Structures are given as structure tokens and as C-alpha cells.
Amino acid sequence: MKFKEYRMLIVAAVLVIAGIWISISAAQQLNIARQLDRVGEEIQATVTSQRKLQTNSGQTDHFITYTFTFDEALQTYERRVPAVLYRVVEPGSNMILQVNPSNPDIHALYAGELSGRPRQTFNAGIVIFVLGAGIFLINGGAILRERRRRNA
Structure with missing residues (x-):
């Protein structure tokens, strides 16, 4: 068999592996979110600053920096947030976090x-996996039929 005949099988294998990897990663993130829902504690945080960043694609990313005290230590974080949240908070305002x-x-x-x-990413991973598996089954079957025809 020539490489050309296996090219689609290689593409299919890459899609299957990528779909599995994406879905597993997203499932881990969903597990973290579920754990936070179960054991999370509400803590008050204070917004310390805001900034916007223009991306190469022309969109604007919105960031807030905030602090909260946890186990008597000051924690500082910066996170990208939706524009709606960016507009309703300002430096000095308080928020309730789930920690x-x-x-x-x-x-x-x-x-x-x-x-x-992660839920959307998980679904995308499943779609990529199914696409790869479908390509693999269709092309794998065609290659096997061609092999049998040649050997007959």
C-alpha cells in the first residue's frame, strides 16, 4: 500500500486522538467545577483594577484584578471576564466569589x-472524535475492500 492510500486513515487517527484528548481535558474541568459547587465557600473579594487588551483579531479582551483574604493570606488574581461583568464592576467594588x-x-x-x-469544549471533542471515527471506518473499509479485490 502506498502512503496516498493511508493518508485519510492518518487524518482520521489524528482526529480521533484529538477528540479524545479534548473531551478528557474538558471533563476534568467540568469535574473541578462540580467540586467547587459541592465544597466551595463564599468569600468577598475587592476589585483592584481593570484593563482592556486589543487582540490581533480586533476584538477587545476585558480583565479585572481582584484580591481576597484566604487563610489570613492576601490572594491577588487577574482574570479575563465577559464585557458585561467588566462594565458592572469598578476598582474598589466588592464581589462574592465561590472558593x-x-x-x-x-x-x-x-x-x-x-x-x-468546558461543556462546549467537551461537546466539540465528541464531534471531532465521531468525525475521525467516521472517516476511519469509511476509508478503512474501502482500503480493505481494495486489498481483498487485489488478492482475489
């Missing part, structure tokens, strides 16, 4: 922050 008590790095600024995007 994982065993790891303050895991926290949510608003409901659904940690689960919304």
Missing part, C-alpha cells in the same frame, strides 16, 4: 464560569 477551601486558586467569579466553556 475551593483546599485550593484558593480554584474559584469562580460568577455562577457557571468554570462549567460553561
Whole structure:
């Protein structure tokens, strides 16, 4: 068999592997979000600054910097946020965060922050996997039929 005949099988294998990897990564993020929903504690944070960043594609990313005290230590974070949240907070304003008590790095600024995007990513991973598997089955079957025809 020549490389040309296997090219689509290689593409299919890459899609299957990518779909699995994307879905597993998203599932891990969803698990973190579920854990935060179960054990998270509400903590007050203070917005310390805001900034906008123009991307290469011409869109604007919005960031806020905020602080909160956890286990008597001041925690400072910067996070990209939706434009709507950026517009309703300003430096000095307070927010209520949901924080994982065993790891303050895991926290949510608003409901659904940690689960919304991973859910979409998980679904995209499944679609990529199914596409790759379909290409693999169709082309693999065609290659096997051609092989049998040649050997007959």
C-alpha cells in the first residue's frame, strides 16, 4: 500500500486522538467545577483594577484584578471576564466569589464560569472524535475492500 492510500486513515487517527484528548481535558474541568459547587465557600473579594487588551483579531479582551483574604493570606488574581461583568464592576467594588477551601486558586467569579466553556469544549471533542471515527471506518473499509479485490 502506498502512503496516498493511508493518508485519510492518518487524518482520521489524528482526529480521533484529538477528540479524545479534548473531551478528557474538558471533563476534568467540568469535574473541578462540580467540586467547587459541592465544597466551595463564599468569600468577598475587592476589585483592584481593570484593563482592556486589543487582540490581533480586533476584538477587545476585558480583565479585572481582584484580591481576597484566604487563610489570613492576601490572594491577588487577574482574570479575563465577559464585557458585561467588566462594565458592572469598578476598582474598589466588592464581589462574592465561590472558593475551593483546599485550593484558593480554584474559584469562580460568577455562577457557571468554570462549567460553561468546558461543556462546549467537551461537546466539540465528541464531534471531532465521531468525525475521525467516521472517516476511519469509511476509508478503512474501502482500503480493505481494495486489498481483498487485489488478492482475489
